[in-house]
Amino acid sequence: MDGYDVGAAAVNVVWIPFKIGVCGVSSGLAALAFIATLGTGRDWSASVFAEGCVHKWLIQGDDFRPASPQPPPGSRESRP
Numbered sequence: 396m397d398g399y400d401v402g403a404a405a406v407n408v409v410w411i412p413f414k415i416g417v418c419g420v421s422s423g424l425a426a427l428a429f430i431a432t433l434g435t436g437r438d439w440s441a442s443v444f445a446e447g448c449v450h451k452w453l454i455q456g457d458d459f460r461p462a463s464p465q466p467p468p469g470s471r472e473s474r475p
Contacts, residue, residue: 400456407454414452421447 425440425447432439 397456399459402459403454403456410454411452418448 421443425444428436428443429440
């Protein structure tokens with residue numbers, strides 16, 4: 396456990412209630428749109444629901460940790 400993991404835990408204290416709110420609002424909008432279009436807007440409704448409720452719920456330390464540097468292309472082979 397390092398600073399990134401501790402930071403992720405701290406961010407989750409705010410992120411989870413925010414995500415619950417976004418999920419609730421998007422679910423309500425998706426249901427209203429589905430009913431208002433008599434089911435013809437089901438693709439849009441499913442998309443709104445997925446955007447608000449399906450994506451990532453927990454932030455992890457790896458989400459903040461910088462990526463390891465990649466070697467420049469072509470530098471893997473040694474030349475004589």
